[in-house]
């Protein structure tokens with residue numbers, strides 16, 4: 001770790017050691033990452049990655065931490081977050097180019113400011129552009145796949161390449177990034193000219209639906225489970241009488257059974273215990289297996 005820290009210091013790259021991940025996840029759960037590194041442009045990212053590789057330090061990329069359940073024992077190695085250049089958003093006609101570190105909500109606002117329609121569905125998803133491409137985030141009739149043109153990514157062997165959306169295997173809560181180890185740097189979206197009043201109305205509508213249906217008052221990572229074929233997880237969980245069920249500080253939301261919320265002091269183990277209880281009960285009572293979609297990461 002000392003060699004990495006020397007390199008970061010020599011290159012004026014920002015970092016903090018033993019950084020509590022509970023401060024960087026919407027669940028507000030998670031022990032410390034050995035080191036959290038913030039990079040502002042590609043050179044710093046490549047320098048940090050090179051130094052981690054030289055010292056055999058594992059690396060994980062952090063977006064907005066809104067689909068993450070981090071171990072109570074923290075994350076071994078380096079967590080890298082993308083700032084500076086990676087938060088830039090530019091518009092070129094009907095095309096928006098965004099850094100992976102930009103928040104989806106800001107991307108949606110830039111689209112509105114430029115009377116560009118197509119991203120309204122994403123307004124209210126509390127992720128970054130990088131995380132949204134990794135998960136192919138979607139809501140209210142749309143998903144990133146619908147508007148994605150390409151992603152520029154850094155491959156594990158250090159190559160920077162622009163990949164067309166058709167080659168990203170964007171599917172329901174999945175993409176090629178779940179398996180290929182690429183780091184998403186930028187994404188390009190193809191939108192269309194629209195009526196700013198109608199765009200704003202749609203954004204307000206999805207935000208209102210979200211506020212009405214989802215327990216935004218509590219820390220969570222959104223939906224815990226994918227929709228099983230031909231059913232809704234929330235309906236199944238509610239039918240099994242699990243609304244309000246708790247394990248420690250983790251609770252099946254009374255407002256939306258598809259969410260597990262942190263009602264105070266929840267640990268990663270609490271959430272995983274409740275996930276297991278829900279999966280076992282729903283399987284036994286309905287036959288459906290609920291596949292977890294939130295990402296558990298860090299030490300066992």
Ligand SMILES: Cc1cc2nc3c(=O)[nH]c(=O)nc-3n(C[C@H](O)[C@H](O)[C@H](O)COP(=O)(O)OP(=O)(O)OC[C@H]3O[C@@H](n4cnc5c(N)ncnc54)[C@H](O)[C@@H]3O)c2cc1C
Pocket residue numbers: 026060061062063064065066067068082100101124125126127128129130131132133134135136137138139177182183184185214216220221222223295
């Ligand atoms: C209240 C609430 C509501 C939500 N509603 C929705 C919804 O309607 N629809 C939906 O799809 N999701 C929803 N989510 C879940 C979450 O916001 C999305 O999954 C989002 O896309 C995660 O983005 P993130 O930046 O927070 O990713 P993180 O949680 O930080 O990371 C998720 C994964 O992506 C990887 N990753 C992140 N950035 C990069 C990068 N630049 N390069 C490579 N890998 C990267 C991480 O390593 C990790 O494996 C909700 C979450 C909450 C808390």
Ligand SMILES: NC(=O)C1=CN([C@@H]2O[C@H](COP(=O)(O)OP(=O)(O)OC[C@H]3O[C@@H](n4cnc5c(N)ncnc54)[C@H](OP(=O)(O)O)[C@@H]3O)[C@@H](O)[C@H]2O)C=CC1
Pocket residue numbers: 137138139140141142143172173205206226227228229
């Ligand atoms: N399980 C699977 O295989 C699939 C899952 N998905 C995912 O499910 C999520 C929801 O997508 P999807 O199923 O397409 O639609 P939604 O499940 O998001 O629709 C949910 C509700 O939102 C309302 N709604 C639908 N379209 C719109 C819209 N354009 N604007 C405003 N409100 C709308 C409707 O509510 P109301 O009836 O009250 O009007 C609908 O019941 C996404 O995250 C997507 O990724 C999508 C496709 C396949």
Ligand SMILES: C=C(O[C@H]1[C@H](O)[C@@H](CO)O[C@H](OP(=O)(O)OP(=O)(O)OC[C@H]2O[C@@H](n3ccc(=O)[nH]c3=O)[C@H](O)[C@@H]2O)[C@@H]1NC(C)=O)C(=O)O
Pocket residue numbers: 138139140141213221222223224225226227232233234235236238255256257258293
């Ligand atoms: C929150 C996320 O995305 C959300 C996204 O916001 C919403 C809206 O588009 O649609 C999905 O939720 P969802 O499947 O629960 O959709 P909703 O429209 O909220 O509910 C589906 C159905 O379940 C019913 N429902 C929901 C909750 C509940 O306690 N009881 C219940 O019966 C609803 O009445 C509705 O008929 C996404 N989740 C997944 C895994 O597909 C996320 O991925 O983290």
